[in-house]
Amino acid sequence: MVVATPIPLLRRGGNKKTAAFGVPTIDLSVDKSIASEMIVKACEDYGFFKVVSHGVPKKVIARMEREAADFFSRPVSQKGRAGPAAPFGYGCKNIGFNGDKGDLEYILLEANPVSLCQRAKTISNDPSTFSSVTNDYVSAVKKVACDILELVAEGLWIEDKSIFSKLISNSQNDSCFRVNHYPPFIAPNHHHDDQELIDNHWDPVSSVHEEELEEEPLHMMTSTVGSKSSRVGFGEHTDPQILTILRSNDVSGLQISSHDGFWIPVPPDPNEFFVFVGDSFQALTNGRFKSVRHRVMAMNSWKPRMSMMYFAAPALDTWITAPPQINSNITNNIYRPFKWGDFKQIVYSLRLADSRLDYFKNHHCPIMTPY
Ligand SMILES: C=C1C[C@]23C[C@@]1(O)CC[C@H]2[C@@]12CC[C@H](O)[C@@](C)(C(=O)O1)[C@H]2[C@@H]3C(=O)O
Ligand SMILES: O=C(O)CCC(=O)C(=O)O
Numbered sequence: 001m002v003v004a005t006p007i008p009l010l011r012r013g014g015n016k017k018t019a020a021f022g023v024p025t026i027d028l029s030v031d032k033s034i035a036s037e038m039i040v041k042a043c044e045d046y047g048f049f050k051v052v053s054h055g056v057p058k059k060v061i062a063r064m065e066r067e068a069a070d071f072f073s074r075p076v077s078q079k080g081r082a083g084p085a086a087p088f089g090y091g092c093k094n095i096g097f098n099g100d101k102g103d104l105e106y107i108l109l110e111a112n113p114v115s116l117c118q119r120a121k122t123i124s125n126d127p128s129t130f131s132s133v134t135n136d137y138v139s140a141v142k143k144v145a146c147d148i149l150e151l152v153a154e155g156l157w158i159e160d161k162s163i164f165s166k167l168i169s170n171s172q173n174d175s176c177f178r179v180n181h182y183p184p185f186i187a188p189n190h191h192h193d194d195q196e197l198i199d200n201h202w203d204p205v206s207s208v209h210e211e212e213l214e215e216e217p218l219h220m221m222t223s224t225v226g227s228k229s230s231r232v233g234f235g236e237h238t239d240p241q242i243l244t245i246l247r248s249n250d251v252s253g254l255q256i257s258s259h260d261g262f263w264i265p266v267p268p269d270p271n272e273f274f275v276f277v278g279d280s281f282q283a284l285t286n287g288r289f290k291s292v293r294h295r296v297m298a299m300n301s302w303k304p305r306m307s308m309m310y311f312a313a314p315a316l317d318t319w320i321t322a323p324p325q326i327n328s329n330i331t332n333n334i335y336r337p338f339k340w341g342d343f344k345q346i347v348y349s350l351r352l353a354d355s356r357l358d359y360f361k362n363h364h365c366p367i368m369t370p371y
């Protein structure tokens with residue numbers, strides 16, 4: 001049984017806003033009452049945790065990785081046939097519609113079999129294999145997301161264990177799937193002698209030059225290789241959906257933000273999944289769970305980072321508001337109830353780094369609840 005308590009391990013002095021901690025790790029094979037309590041605690045304290053013994057076969061992961069790697073290895077002229085991302089399809093450096101940029105290329109897909117089947121035709125020379133491999137992967141991680149959401153309901157002592165999972169298992173769910181591919185990055189002052197550090201023991205904490213980052217808002221950074229700004233892979237943001245299930249190869253770069261403003265590097269773990277609380281889960285729990293800010297910094301690596309995210313979202317017409325089992329007095333609602341589809345529209349009108357949930361904070365607006 002793997003039960004790791006999140007313990008701050010290191011905080012360097014001066015004005016370096018970085019820290020390291022033991023990622024809260026939940027073994028999904030342990031007794032439900034233990035796992036559910038740990039998940040609720042991690043969602044409250046960090047909005048982030050790792051799951052192990054998740055039951056997703058290695059083969060399903062390896063096949064998805066191979067299909068994606070094969071796509072990104074193609075010439076730009078071929079990849080471009082699946083783009084530009086609007087928002088679905090192949091994208092390169094441009095994220096969203098409002099000028100955000102990152103040092104990456106990606107494919108963003110709707111996570112349903114019909115759409116995947118259509119999209120696969122522009123992505124692969126063997127579309128039926130691509131869509132069947134992607135469907136298998138998406139179904140497997142969706143199951144992980146549902147298991148986690150049911151454990152959350154249990155941990156919150158809610159009788160209807162499917163209160164959250166049914167939102168994403170609804171046939172009209174709006175979940176999506178993204179594969180990000182970050183090119184290798186070697187810092188301009190990098191020496192070959194450092195190779196051993198890169199391969200094995202490289203310490204991302206000391207390599208994040210925060211004094212440089214503070215000069216320029218992250219979302220303004222471009223991806224010009226060779227300048228200091230080349231290090232932003234995917235700028236800081238929270239995910240708007242309910243839950244995100246991330247898996248990456250063994251290349252580092254992911255960082256999460258602690259409540260006190262430190263960037264915490266997350267060591268990659270290709271066999272396991274990282275789980276992020278999204279904005280919608282924050283609203284569904286009336287702020288009890290926190291959506292976690294995160295980003296990807298291009299780290300010294302000769303190898304590309306490849307990550308896959310399943311963003312679990314409800315149907316567009318689903319009301320997002322805390323159920324009475326969580327908040328019995330609606331006058332205490334932090335957020336106005338909103339439909340996922342309306343929230344998504346706001347999301348796409350804003351920049352990556354914006355705090356979108358603030359737009360739904362209750363000030364003087366009348367409270368309407370669908371419950
Ligand atoms: C700049 C943007 C890209 C994004 C939509 C947005 O306007 C703001 C949120 C971004 C984000 C972050 C999490 C996911 O990667 C994503 C697919 C999502 O749902 O919200 C992306 C959007 C995107 O890349 O299309
Ligand atoms: O690529 C990663 O590791 C994370 C990317 C991310 O946060 C996103 O696509 O929303």
Ligand SMILES: [Fe+2]
Pocket residue numbers: 237238239294
């Ligand atoms: Fe994200």
